[in-house]
Amino acid sequence: MSNTTRTVNVGLIGLGTVGGGVARVIARHHDEYLRAYGIDLRLAKASALEPERAAELGIAPEAFTTDWHEVVADPAVDIVIELIGGEHPATEIFESAIAAGKHVVSANKALLGRRIDYLGDLAAKAGVQIRCEAAAGGGIPIVNALEHALVANGMLTIAGILNGTTNYILTRMTNEGLGYEEVLADAQRLGYAEADPTADVDGFDAASKVAILSSIAFHTRVTTDDVYMQGIRNISAADIEQARQMGYAIKLLGIARMTPQGIDARVHPTMIPANHMLASVSGAMNAVFAVGDAVGETMFYGAGAGAFPTASAVVGDVLELANGIASGLDLGPEPEPFPRTVPIRPIDDLETRYYIRLSVADRAGALAPVVAAFAQAGISISGINQLESDGSNTCSVVFLTHTACERDVQAVCAALEALDEVERVASVIRIEDADAWSEGAEKND
């Protein structure tokens, strides 16, 4: 039992999956927080559009409202938890909570990915804090690590599996040899994918997390719009099987690297060696590499979504703030959260190896102009594999390149599409050199 205890009141806006998890975690752990940290954490006020949720969660009628303004305005509330998602009225909730001098805890990756600089400035001027552990990686404690344990490092790379839905889909495609559409439909039926899966499968969700994590890691402003984005809709069972045969796994990775030319920030399907740690992250789990110049490679693994894992991150943030409030500290903001601006390196400047799968006419001499197109673009080929023809008049041919520039690869793809011999460029998948994530790290003896 701590010597001193102090009551800290939170206001909770949004009682959906995560909001419900937060209400339950606070209720179930109240006595433990009191004993271990001396914090009497109370849910003073909650709001949602459906009053029946309050009863379901055991929230007293007098502590419930359908109007979020009442939560922010409640003088008892020290910390506002925003869990409604989306841009509006979430932006207004942040603005009015900050204006009322209240700290804000949020899991809103879409909003923070787009406007972390605006909201961060607002909070800094008002002398309050925004905490968003849950917005990037759900329950995985990566934000806290970047803000605390890893601060001695110049961070070099943030890279990993940041979206559970797409990892679930790719894992099942890999393990069961199924096609994308088939697995997506099943994932929707089982609740792993939304009815409208766009934000997940097109990479927007992962890109939001890349923006948040790279802003924090690199002390600069990166927004979702700065992140190159390509989803998994075009990944086929054939690509996954080809990758497997070559010793690779295909994962949707979010990658942000600090390079001499600026920040390289992107989300796309990526081939990584089958024995890489990220290749063994399966199902809806997430994992993020954080590479620092002193620490080298670290990786954080856990549930990127779900009521209780996300609530763990939200309530962790709340307790951090509550601990400061309970200690009587005047919790200042982090000093100027984004003090420098590093340029974003255009995706055209990316240099990596590529896997390119073409549908080519199945006739003698068809490959000659294809190979010539690569040569003309200055792209060096490291391997060619012609897949067995399916009996139609086209066949699949896979080209692997040596390190090439994205700009040249885009050019060659356009040139290839224009050839009579090429029906279409079926897949372009980047092969990531994960060793490069540690470029610039100190060498241990």
Added chain:
Amino acid sequence: MSNTTRTVNVGLIGLGTVGGGVARVIARHHDEYLRAYGIDLRLAKASALEPERAAELGIAPEAFTTDWHEVVADPAVDIVIELIGGEHPATEIFESAIAAGKHVVSANKALLGRRIDYLGDLAAKAGVQIRCEAAAGGGIPIVNALEHALVANGMLTIAGILNGTTNYILTRMTNEGLGYEEVLADAQRLGYAEADPTADVDGFDAASKVAILSSIAFHTRVTTDDVYMQGIRNISAADIEQARQMGYAIKLLGIARMTPQGIDARVHPTMIPANHMLASVSGAMNAVFAVGDAVGETMFYGAGAGAFPTASAVVGDVLELANGIASGLDLGPEPEPFPRTVPIRPIDDLETRYYIRLSVADRAGALAPVVAAFAQAGISISGINQLESDGSNTCSVVFLTHTACERDVQAVCAALEALDEVERVASVIRIEDADAWSEGAEKND
């Protein structure tokens, strides 16, 4: 650039591998810390037994001494970094630094594993902090996660690969089919193992980390002596090959679980499924699962040793303290760091599955009394595999058990050793049920 900057002076005792890394990280990142955090971090005083190390590390002669007392006594020093290891004079360094009202940062797992309660009490009474991220898992930010991001959870399990030397040896035995002695000798030659490898290969180092991590995770006092310890000296190439054929990997795991009967804390060679995340942690890398009732499974991966990874953790702790000092906060201790005492569950009460390899006389009827001994001990066998005889008059027979109690397994091993038909009990390896690490976690819908 931060609005306000403040100078924080550290005193560094010990300029070995880690101490040298710390001196270099502080020197190389000085300007970055100033810009990002407003902290002008200076190495005010350093001590080591070899004066030439100071010159090597660019430490000015007036900032160097061979007497650690001078570092602690220097009025400019705000934070003392103890990096000499061992119990003495490290204990005296802690005592005198704390008595002088100075915070202490340390990587000394042997000392903290044994005396974290005594030193923690001392610091609490003096109103200073001890920080020890580097003492448990080197660069992996697991201590910070337990103290901050995961505080909303009741922690259920800490389990993982906590010693790089043994993981390096087991990895090479697995990948190259080599024997223990052969790989150990090579590891010593390459600097992965010490000339006296006892602390690593017998599990003491991992047990120290289990003690530190479970003390923090479970808010109770666990010392190294509370941790059951068995090393890897008896693991043979035959065991590893058998494990592989059954779909398992053998790793030296440190495990601490909060059970209804108390804390189950142990270090021993462990069979885990080959597709478990820990099975893919290879070479000298470390990885720790931290399982909480809300967050479920999380895992932290990184370098458990080495100059710069360990320095990352030490300087991270220093910056956390420095940030508090720079903000003018009166940094109090954590409130009573070990407020409750949970009993330690005796290893005899462990219930798990077992792999038992016997050398048995290679003659008809030899197995009958062996099987009878298991039956008499009430241990149910799930599989028997007689390995091909090597032409001698004994052969290896592997028994797999259903869940059994350690007490009964020890009894049966004694009974087996007494049989004429059994030359010896060659290996007893526990098969860990990693799913049990999440027992008690909330269920997500």
